[in-house]
Amino acid sequence: xxxxxxxxxxxxxxxxxxxxxxxxxxxxxxxxxxxxxxxxxxxxxxxxxxxxxxxxxxxxxxxxxxxxxxxxxxxxxxxxxxxxxxxxxxxxxxxxxxxxxxxxxxxxxxxxxxxxxxxxxxxxxxxxxxx
Numbered sequence: 001x002x003x004x005x006x007x008x009x010x011x012x013x014x015x016x017x018x019x020x021x022x023x024x025x026x027x028x029x030x031x032x033x034x035x036x037x038x039x040x041x042x043x044x045x046x047x048x049x050x051x052x053x054x055x056x057x058x059x060x061x062x063x064x065x066x067x068x069x070x071x072x073x074x075x076x077x078x079x080x081x082x083x084x085x086x087x088x089x090x091x092x093x094x095x096x097x098x099x100x101x102x103x104x105x106x107x108x109x110x111x112x113x114x115x116x117x118x119x120x121x122x123x124x125x126x127x128x129x130x131x
Contacts, residue, residue, distance in 0.1 A: 012103040013101065013103045016103045016104065019071070019072040019073075019101060020069070020072035020075070022075050025060065025061050025075055025079075026063065026071075027062075028049065028061070029051065029061055032049040032051055033052045033126050033129065034049075034052065034122040034123060034124075034125045034127075035049055035050070035121075035122055036048045036117075036120065036121025036122030036123070036124070037118060037121065038114055038117045038121060039114075040066075040110055040114040042066070042067075042110060042111075042114075044064065044065065044066025044111065045065040046062060046063070046066070046070060046115050047063040048062050048074075048078075048118045048119050049122070050081075050122050050126055052086065052126060055085050055086050056085060056086075057081050057083065057084055057085075057086065057089060058083070059082070060078040060081050062074045062077075062078055062115075062118070066114075069105065070111040070114060070115065072101055072104065072111070073094075073104070073114070076097045076100050076115070077092060077116060077119050080100075086123060086127070089123055090120070092119060093116060094109065094112035095112075097112040097115065
């Protein structure tokens with residue numbers, strides 16, 4: 001078993017490991033300014049919760065039911081949008097998430113698409129509430 005954990009740490013970048021294991025952004029927010037939920041074909045589900053003021057995303061958190069790759073991608077999205085404008089959050093892409101993580105397995109790129117898709121739904125919800 002030690003061999004498998006050693007293989008995991010050798011197979012992944014420090015950024016990937018940090019985002020896969022980080023838990024401080026995993027939180028359900030009651031009455032967020034923006035909320036989005038998306039379930040992928042793989043069965044994983046991501047929910048994003050946004051709190052904003054003056055067009056700035058003050059906090060973002062998420063819930064994941066799924067694999068470590070989906071958690072790593074969701075954490076990366078939350079990191080990217082923290083204290084950014086709503087407009088700049090729309091520029092986050094699955095490709096940017098993948099590049100940042102460096103070692104997201106190719107067959108799990110859909111996890112980045114899932115996390116970004118949930119973000120886009122939360123942003124759309126936020127904008128519809130602000131109209």
